[in-house]
Amino acid sequence: MAQQEVKLLGFWASPFAYRVIWALKLKGVDYEYIEEDIFNKSPLLLQLNPLHKRVPVLIHGHRVICESYVIVQYIDETWPQYPLLPQHPYERAMARFWAEFAESKLLETAWMGICSRGEERERAAKLAIEAVAKIEELVKGKKLFGGESIGYLDICLGWISYWLPIWEEVGCMQIIDPIKFPATSSWIDTVLHHPVIRDNLPAREAMIVYVQKRSKDIYESRTGLRV
Amino acid sequence: MAQQEVKLLGFWASPFAYRVIWALKLKGVDYEYIEEDIFNKSPLLLQLNPLHKRVPVLIHGHRVICESYVIVQYIDETWPQYPLLPQHPYERAMARFWAEFAESKLLETAWMGICSRGEERERAAKLAIEAVAKIEELVKGKKLFGGESIGYLDICLGWISYWLPIWEEVGCMQIIDPIKFPATSSWIDTVLHHPVIRDNLPAREAMIVYVQKRSKDIYESRTGLRV
Incomplete structure (x- = not known):
């Protein structure tokens, strides 16, 4: 599962998107970055995150995950190298x-x-x-x-x-x-x-x-x- | 660690406290319930949860955990029986x-x-x-x-x-x-x-x-x- 394609919808100035970028980089996960215009939201963003309509959105294979804290925990649980959350x-x-x-x-x-x-x-x-x-x-x-x-x-x-x-x-x-x-x-x-x-x-x-x-x-x- | 004494500070009408009660009951964890007067907060509450000053507070041995979502995840990770979060x-x-x-x-x-x-x-x-x-x-x-x-x-x-x-x-x-x-x-x-x-x-x-x-x-x- 961890080998499936990873894409990230972000916005260049968003501190929330950078949390996900840092987590992926620390884990050494390759991903495609897609820049979103948050002032003219793309149909892709509205389709993938219809509830909050905001970045970041992580796409992993056919799975879509929203909200930066949720995404970082998902990344930590999906790619075990370089653990982010403590063990205890x-x-x-x-x-x-x-x-x-x-x-x-x-x-x-x-x-x-x-x-x-x-x-x-x-x-x-x-x-x-x-x-x-x-x-x-x-x-x-x-x-x-x-x-x-x-x-x-x-x-x-x-x-x-x-x-x-x-x-x-x-x-x-x-x-x-x-x-x-x-x-x-x-x-x-x-x-x-x-x-x-x-x-x-x-x-x-x-x-x-x-x-x-x-x-x-x-x-x-x-x-x-x-x- | 799971055997240490468990106490819960709650308030009888709080839906947040009941999340913790349900999680402990589902896991079969014995605990002592301490009723808090949220309109006249006890020194114990203010000492244990100085940042938010609110229930629920879980005390597990010498450890103190606040915020209902955080507590329920702690309970799930500490007592493995009756898993609450999905595996995937x-x-x-x-x-x-x-x-x-x-x-x-x-x-x-x-x-x-x-x-x-x-x-x-x-x-x-x-x-x-x-x-x-x-x-x-x-x-x-x-x-x-x-x-x-x-x-x-x-x-x-x-x-x-x-x-x-x-x-x-x-x-x-x-x-x-x-x-x-x-x-x-x-x-x-x-x-x-x-x-x-x-x-x-x-x-x-x-x-x-x-x-x-x-x-x-x-x-x-x-x-x-x-x-």
């Missing part, structure tokens, strides 16, 4: 718990920060900083969440190393203060130097332009204001 | 995908329905009905999601069989029309007749009183209106 059920539970925590308490709040202004942005940034403080406690004393090698949680939280600094720059927010969060900063450095991560990231300048426009568009459509 | 990675991915879908698109929207009024309630009920239509397609031709026995998805979606009809009654909303959704209705019937589900449900009358008060309180605190 408790460590696996912790990885799943923290992946969800980071998604709802850091990713969503930080993104809300750059898609808002004034007090709303400040409140969102404050919540994001509180989430980082919890992640700081977790990563203290560890090189990576996966130990010596990139694991499930490093993949799920990997966007913090590259996307979040861009969001901070675009939103003029400081969320990861390296003085306050030295362990998180050191983890970011380790992640960014890992060859599979380093060699599979979108171009920074293009990302800044994209995030500036996207966050402005969302703010304007949410509030009806022009900025 | 793709079937596992589907179970995880649909559990998340039902949570965000049905549970959250239906609950929003009873915690709102007028057009807002109508909009929420419409979204909930759309989600049930998707679940109807999935369950068509199946006795249970787990095949002949209760599986992970039956546990995760089990609240639909008992909590949702109470929410419909309290909110004067019809979400699961048995004519439009015969397969879902038949699945509900099968779930409610399973001994482990049937014998582990909160009392209906007390639930109605609780949901009436809780949804009214949330509506009033959200809107500042008195009803």
